Amino acid sequence: MKKFIKASIFVICFFCLFNFIFLYLGIPKRPIYYFYKEPRNSQDVIYIGGSNAYVHFNPLVAYRNNGFITGMISSDTQPFPLVKYMIKEARKYQKPKLYIIDIANIHYISASEGSIRLATSHMRFSKNKLDALNNVLKYSKIPKKDYLSYYFDFLTYHSSWKYINKNVVDNSELYKGFLLADVNTKMVKQEKFIWNSKSIPLSEKSKSCLINLIYYLKNNLSSDEKVLFVIPPRFYETKLMGNLNDASKIITEHNFEIINFNTLDDYEANYTLEFYNKQHLNVLGATRFTKYFSEYISQKYDLPDHRGNKKYSSWEKEYHRYTENYKEIMGKDFILK
Amino acid sequence: MKKEEIYERLNEVFRDVFDDESIVVNETTTSADIEDWDSLEHINLIVAVENEFGIKFNMGEVTTMKNVGEMVEIINNRIS
Amino acid sequence: MILTSLTFLLFCIITILIYFLVPKKLQWFVLLLSSIFFLFYNNLRVDTLIYVLLTLMTVYICALLIDKYSNTKKSKWILIGGIVIVLGQLSFLKYTNFLLVTINHIFHLVGKNFEFNFNTRNVPIGVSYYSLIMIGYMVDVYRGLCKSQKNPLKCALLMSYFPILNSGPFIRYPDMENKLYEKHKFNYDNLCRGLIRIFWGLFKILVISQRLAIFVDAVYGNYTTYYGFYIITATIFFTLQLYTNFSGSIDIIMGISKIMGIELPENFRSPFFSKTITELWRNWHITLGAWLKDYVFYPLMKSNIIQKIGTKTKKKFGKKISKKITLYISMLIMWTLIGVWHNGAYTFIIGSGILQFIYMVLEDLLTPIASKVNKKLGINPETFGYKLYQRLRTFLLFSFSMIFFRATSVANAIDIIKYMFVMNPWILLDHTSLYSIGLDVLDFQVMIYSIIVLFIIDYLKLKGNVIDKIFNQNLVTRWIIIYLLIFAVIIFGLYGPGYDSATFIYRQI
Numbered sequence: 001m002k003k004f005i006k007a008s009i010f011v012i013c014f015f016c017l018f019n020f021i022f023l024y025l026g027i028p029k030r031p032i033y034y035f036y037k038e039p040r041n042s043q044d045v046i047y048i049g050g051s052n053a054y055v056h057f058n059p060l061v062a063y064r065n066n067g068f069i070t071g072m073i074s075s076d077t078q079p080f081p082l083v084k085y086m087i088k089e090a091r092k093y094q095k096p097k098l099y100i101i102d103i104a105n106i107h108y109i110s111a112s113e114g115s116i117r118l119a120t121s122h123m124r125f126s127k128n129k130l131d132a133l134n135n136v137l138k139y140s141k142i143p144k145k146d147y148l149s150y151y152f153d154f155l156t157y158h159s160s161w162k163y164i165n166k167n168v169v170d171n172s173e174l175y176k177g178f179l180l181a182d183v184n185t186k187m188v189k190q191e192k193f194i195w196n197s198k199s200i201p202l203s204e205k206s207k208s209c210l211i212n213l214i215y216y217l218k219n220n221l222s223s224d225e226k227v228l229f230v231i232p233p234r235f236y237e238t239k240l241m242g243n244l245n246d247a248s249k250i251i252t253e254h255n256f257e258i259i260n261f262n263t264l265d266d267y268e269a270n271y272t273l274e275f276y277n278k279q280h281l282n283v284l285g286a287t288r289f290t291k292y293f294s295e296y297i298s299q300k301y302d303l304p305d306h307r308g309n310k311k312y313s314s315w316e317k318e319y320h321r322y323t324e325n326y327k328e329i330m331g332k333d334f335i336l337k
Numbered sequence: 338m339k340k341e342e343i344y345e346r347l348n349e350v351f352r353d354v355f356d357d358e359s360i361v362v363n364e365t366t367t368s369a370d371i372e373d374w375d376s377l378e379h380i381n382l383i384v385a386v387e388n389e390f391g392i393k394f395n396m397g398e399v400t401t402m403k404n405v406g407e408m409v410e411i412i413n414n415r416i417s
Numbered sequence: 418m419i420l421t422s423l424t425f426l427l428f429c430i431i432t433i434l435i436y437f438l439v440p441k442k443l444q445w446f447v448l449l450l451s452s453i454f455f456l457f458y459n460n461l462r463v464d465t466l467i468y469v470l471l472t473l474m475t476v477y478i479c480a481l482l483i484d485k486y487s488n489t490k491k492s493k494w495i496l497i498g499g500i501v502i503v504l505g506q507l508s509f510l511k512y513t514n515f516l517l518v519t520i521n522h523i524f525h526l527v528g529k530n531f532e533f534n535f536n537t538r539n540v541p542i543g544v545s546y547y548s549l550i551m552i553g554y555m556v557d558v559y560r561g562l563c564k565s566q567k568n569p570l571k572c573a574l575l576m577s578y579f580p581i582l583n584s585g586p587f588i589r590y591p592d593m594e595n596k597l598y599e600k601h602k603f604n605y606d607n608l609c610r611g612l613i614r615i616f617w618g619l620f621k622i623l624v625i626s627q628r629l630a631i632f633v634d635a636v637y638g639n640y641t642t643y644y645g646f647y648i649i650t651a652t653i654f655f656t657l658q659l660y661t662n663f664s665g666s667i668d669i670i671m672g673i674s675k676i677m678g679i680e681l682p683e684n685f686r687s688p689f690f691s692k693t694i695t696e697l698w699r700n701w702h703i704t705l706g707a708w709l710k711d712y713v714f715y716p717l718m719k720s721n722i723i724q725k726i727g728t729k730t731k732k733k734f735g736k737k738i739s740k741k742i743t744l745y746i747s748m749l750i751m752w753t754l755i756g757v758w759h760n761g762a763y764t765f766i767i768g769s770g771i772l773q774f775i776y777m778v779l780e781d782l783l784t785p786i787a788s789k790v791n792k793k794l795g796i797n798p799e800t801f802g803y804k805l806y807q808r809l810r811t812f813l814l815f816s817f818s819m820i821f822f823r824a825t826s827v828a829n830a831i832d833i834i835k836y837m838f839v840m841n842p843w844i845l846l847d848h849t850s851l852y853s854i855g856l857d858v859l860d861f862q863v864m865i866y867s868i869i870v871l872f873i874i875d876y877l878k879l880k881g882n883v884i885d886k887i888f889n890q891n892l893v894t895r896w897i898i899i900y901l902l903i904f905a906v907i908i909f910g911l912y913g914p915g916y917d918s919a920t921f922i923y924r925q926i
Contacts, residue, residue, distance in 0.1 A: 003605045010896065017900060018907075025908070027921045114920040146914045148423070155913030162859050163918045356736075376710065377744060380718040397560035399719075400711060 018154075024164055025157050026121065030054075031072035031177035032086075033122040036093070042311075043071040044303050046090045047177075049102025050078040052232040055280050057100075058178040060319045061287055062294035064336060067305030069312065071096070072177025075118040079111035080206065081139050082119055084213045085132035089123060091220075098301045099217075099227045104279075106247055107240055109205045111140045121153055139205065175322040176315065178286070185283050185329050186276040193235045193271060195262040199249065200242025210247060214254050226301055229258035233269035233289065235278040236262075267292050283330070291336075343390075343409050350385050354378065364406035390416065418459055420583060420669050421622055421912065428455070429673050432579075436677055441600035448574055448597070448677075455579040459542040468506045469541050469577075475502045476551040477572045480558045480565035487561070496559045500552050507548040510540045515761030543582030545758060549708055551576055554590040556712055563591040571598055580670040584663060586684045587704035593679075601678035610884050611676035616902050617874075618668025621661040623910030625871065628864040629658035631855040637823060637833070643854065645839030650851070652837075655823050656816040657868060660688070663702075682707075687875040692807035693784075694776040694814060705758070709751050717747045741781070749774055759822075764830060768821025776814055863909050 031054045045062075047053050047070055059070035071094055073086045080103075087099060108115070116136055123129045133150050142150075149155035173181040202210065217227055229251050231244050244260075251258045261267060267289075269275070274285025281289055297303060306312045326334040344362065351360045355373055368374040374382070383399055386392075386408070392415040402408050418425045432451040436444055461469070479499030486492040554575065558565045566572045574597055575590060636643040636651035643651070664685045674681050684703050691697035698706055717723055723743050730739035749771075756770020791798055798804075820837075824830035844850035852858050877883050887898055 007605070013896070014900065014903070017904070021904065021908070112920075118921065149914050154907065156916050158908050158910070158913065159916035160918070161908050162857075163916075377718075380715055381740065384719060384724060395560055396556075396711075396715065397562045399715065401562075 022154055022157065025160050026153070027117055027157065027160070029122065029174070030075040030118050031174060032075055032119065034174060034177060035071050035073050035090075036122075036124065038069075038071060038093075040093050041095050042069055043094045043096050044068040045070040045098045045100060045297070046087070046094060046096045047072050047074065047100045047102070048078075048083055048086050048090075049074045049100075049230070049232075050105040050108070051076045051280065052104045052234065053078075053100075053102045054174070054177050055179050055184055056232055056286050056289050057293065058286055058290040059176045060178060060315065060322050061290040061336065062298075063176075063307070063312075063315050064319060065291055066294045066298035066303065067307040068294070068298060068303035069306060069315070070177070074102075074177070075115070077108055077111070077115040078105055078119050079115055079136050079139070080105050080108050081111075081136050081209050082132055083209075084216050085128055085135065086119075087213075087216070088128050089126075089132075092126075092128070097224065097226060097303060098297060099221075099225065100230055100297070101213075101227065102230045102232055103210075103244065103247060104232050104234070104236075104240075106202070106206050106210065107243055109139050109203070109209065111136055113142060116140065116142070116150065117153075117156075120150065121157075175325075176318050178322075180283060180322065180325060180329065182329065184276055184280065184286070187273060187282055187284070188276050190235065190271040190275045190278060193262065195236075195260070196238070196241060197245055197263075198242055199245040200239055202243050202246050202250075206243065206247075207250070210250060214251070214256065217256070218254070227256050228297065228301075229256060231258070231260040231262065233261035233267075233285075234275070234280065261289070283326070287334075287336075340409060340413065343412055346389060347386070347405070347409070350389050351382070354382050354385050362405045364404065364409070366405040367403065386412070392416065418455065420666050421619060428458075433673070433676055436601075437603045441602070444601060445571065445574055445598045448578060449570055452574065452577040452579040452582070455582065456542060456577060459582075460539055461541055462539055465510075465539050465541045468510060468544070471506055472503050472548060472551060473569070473573055473576055475499055476555055476576070477566070477569050479555050480572070481567070483555065483558050484565040487559075492559060496555055499555050503548050503552050507544060510544055512757070512761040543577075546581055546585050546587065547576045549712075549758075550581075550587055550589075553587070553708060553712055557590055563594060566590070566594075574598075580674045580681070583670065584666045585702075585704055586667065586682050587708045588681065592682070596679045604678060607678055608676050610888075611672040611674075613672070613884055613887070613899060613902070614675065615669050615672035616899075616906055618665040618670075618672065619906045619910065620867070620902060621665030621668065621871065623906055623912055625864060625867045626658050626661040626665060627911035628856060628860055629654045629661070631860075633658055633823070635854045640833050640836050644836040645841040646844050647841075647850075647854075648833060648837040650845070652816050652820055652823075653813075656812070656819045659819065659822070660685075661871070687879050689812050689872070690808055690875065690879055691811055692804060693780050694773065694811055695780055697811055697815060698773065698777075705755065709755060713754060714747055714751050717750060718743065723747060744781075745778055748777065752777075763827045764821045764824055767827065768818050768830075772818040772821065776818070867905075867909070 045068055047057055047059075051074070053074035054072050057070070057072075059072060062068060062070055071090065073090055078086070083101060087101075090096070090099075116133075120129065120133055120136070123132065130151070137147055137150060173179060201207075221227065229248075231248070236244065248258050248260065261269070269281065269285060269289070274281050274288065276282040298305075306315075323334045347362055348360060351362055351371070352358050355371060355378070357371075360371065368379065379399075383394055387394060390412055392412060394411065398411055402411070418428065428451070432447070435451075436447050439447055456469070476499060479495050482495045483492045483499075486495065557563050566575070575588070575593065578588070578593075578597065581588060633651045633655045636647050637655075640648055667684045671681050671683075682704050684705075686700040686703065688697050688701040691700055723746065726746065727739050727743045730742045733739075734742070752770045752774035753766060754770075755773070756766035756768070759765040759769045788798070790796075796803065820833055821827070821830045824833055852861055856864065874883055877886070887895055890898070
């Protein structure tokens with residue numbers, strides 16, 4: 001009996017050590033990692049998407065201007081099949097009034113190793129994670145022999161001991177999900193982009209993922225939970241643009257809202273000052289975009305205003321950290337007005 | 338044949354095989370007591386003993402005998 | 418089934434669980450079933466199954482008959498018949514190709530252009546081991562060291578016990594009789610010791626051997642570019658790779674068997690601390706040497722032919738020289754067989770056979786001269802310095818012979834040796850050359866430190882049982898050591914798909 005107890009303690013200590021070590025042996029952290037750190041049922045909006053989500057929308061600006069709390073569940077080139085599972089994951093921990101779904105990655109069905117890992121690696125171990133992995137791996141070209149290393153990350157990440165410094169330091173560039181780093185402080189003039197409303201049918205797989213998502217939303221969300229699809233302001237290749245038009249049609253046919261930031265009357269991205277590459281707004285562009293968007297959704301969906309509430313002091317702190325680092329990188333103060 | 342006679346003849350064999358006229362073996366002598374008595378010489382020794390007494394050891398005995406005393410026992414059993 | 422694969426892990430866990438859950442008198446039967454499963458999983462097909470069954474039936478029947486007709490001439494002939502059949506099927510499976518290649522060579526030399534072809538058949542896993550083990554069993558019965566096994570299934574277990582099918586060790590029936598078929602109660606101590614041994618083996622294979630392999634493959638695959646000291650380094654690394662891979666596999670196997678309560682004989686005893694090649698082979702692949710000594714060397718030395726040669730040469734050259742001659746002839750035969758056993762190719766016959774023989778003959782001849790020289794010069798052979806010199810010399814000589822083991826052919830080996838004689842020792846000292854051969858600085862460091870740990874442990878093993886020492890420590894120390902070992906394997910082991918940090922820098926950004 002004594003031996004059994006000793007052995008059990010040994011095994012438990014082993015798992016504790018294992019988890020501790022693998023906090024530092026892993027991949028660079030993306031917003032989804034920080035999603036879990038927020039208190040339960042504290043978020044009013046859940047924002048899902050690829051890099052266009054967390055590089056364009058700044059939850060701190062939204063909070064400062066309109067007072068609502070946003071949870072970012074996004075990662076670079078988030079594979080579209082995963083959106084449904086991300087929403088499921090969100091609903092485990094939060095009860096938001098609004099789900100914003102950025103569909104710029106609608107064509108991204110066959111995902112690469114990097115995008116799958118960045119999206120799923122930080123998910124907590126659960127049935128949802130297994131389902132998500134099953135689904136996204138099925139669509140990908142990842143060889144079957146490597147599948148196990150997606151379910152059991154340590155099979156790959158143990159080798160990251162070589163990069164341990166980079167992994168530990170990496171997290172400070174995300175501010176409640178929003179990225180502020182050298183890369184998105186640059187200003188690179190782009191050609192003005194004009195939206196073409198010609199529709200190109202979605203691929204079979206994209207369409208089925210979208211329909212699947214729509215039916216999930218219809219069947220599971222209550223009348224208090226709203227959904228807003230978003231096409232972010234940026235450059236699009238002709239085919240993708242055409243696909244997004246087709247997607248818009250399908251979405252509206254199913255009575256869901258969708259905003260295309262490339263065809264609005266009262267908002268237009270500034271292609272001279274507000275981009276750092278073809279597909280992404282820089283910090284200036286992101287600030288203006290967020291101000292516009294947060295004002296819109298705050299009114300339309302009647303989102304609460306938590307400013308002044310001591311419960312959300314972490315947001316004040318993080319905003320402070322953001323403005324400090326902003327000043328350091330940009331050389332001038334962050335101006336909200 | 339009496340045991341003393343066996344030991345006398347054995348002494349001769351040992352002295353011949355190991356080139357040492359001073360060797361005297363008894364019941365408890367083992368390979369540790371005689372320099373050069375390693376596993377290679379063991380075989381030469383066995384053959385010499387077999388030739389001297391006109392007997393044959395089987396391989397089981399060769400590999401398991403622990404000291405000269407056991408060897409003498411086997412020789413004794415074989416001759417009588 | 419690769420020893421470090423997840424499939425094998427799963428297989429072992431299931432087998433061990435069932436082993437301890439069934440009624441104890443069925444335990445050996447569980448082992449037999451799992452061993453049969455293991456054989457089939459490793460590509461045993463109908464045509465090769467026949468050879469396995471043939472060996473089993475031959476040995477089972479012969480052993481019974483040898484017992485029945487013991488002490489008559491009949492038993493000797495039955496034994497010989499049994500050996501011929503088992504050796505025959507082993508040779509057919511392993512060496513037909515080699516034989517045909519040799520025949521083809523001879524035909525070419527003579528000018529004829531005959532080309533025999535033979536498809537390398539699927540060889541049952543472990544055939545090189547179980548064939549010799551079963552021959553040993555028949556001989557042991559003949560020699561009266563044990564009684565024949567009446568139960569054919571139990572006999573089958575001796576032949577197919579799955580831990581040994583991969584890389585041995587060679588087991589003996591008199592020794593295993595009381596272990597394989599006995600009842601084994603689950604023992605917590607055995608579990609712990611077995612697990613530590615398994616992780617030590619995994620450490621040797623996944624952390625050290627896999628890394629060495631990367632370097633060795635790169636250099637040996639491109640030795641015209643990586644010449645001189647690259648080849649010397651790679652050769653030394655290959656020797657270490659072979660050692661860690663082989664002894665690591667043995668560690669895993671011993672650990673698994675230990676958990677089930679079945680002790681297997683050791684195969685390695687810190688071989689690189691040996692002072693002569695002769696000593697090294699008493700500490701390297703111990704059970705192979707023991708098998709050949711008991712079943713080939715001794716019978717050979719006792720045989721009439723050798724004895725006749727002995728008496729003839731004694732008359733001509735005197736006793737001392739005639740002893741050497743008979744000894745060397747027997748050794749040559751034995752070492753050629755060892756070479757052949759490793760594989761049917763000249764590289765193995767030379768590298769792990771003839772060359773070793775030459776080393777040992779030279780040692781035998783030069784040792785008395787060396788001790789005379791030492792006495793004259795007042796050199797003390799018991800000092801640390803002298804022993805170090807002997808160990809380094811032994812290790813380097815052994816490594817040199819491993820060039821043949823690693824090369825793809827004798828011509829290839831000679832070519833590599835030619836390219837080795839270039840002076841470029843600076844590659845060892847500049848900070849880039851060694852790190853551009855598939856292993857970066859960090860990998861190299863992990864590898865070297867691990868090898869140092871390996872040698873420290875091997876040295877400690879000379880002084881006593883290391884696992885015992887660990888168990889004698891207090892709980893905290895024990896656990897720290899064990900956790901360090903386990904996490905060293907998990908973090909630094911080369912397994913799983915690789916991690917490429919380039920995959921994760923900001924993408925599409």
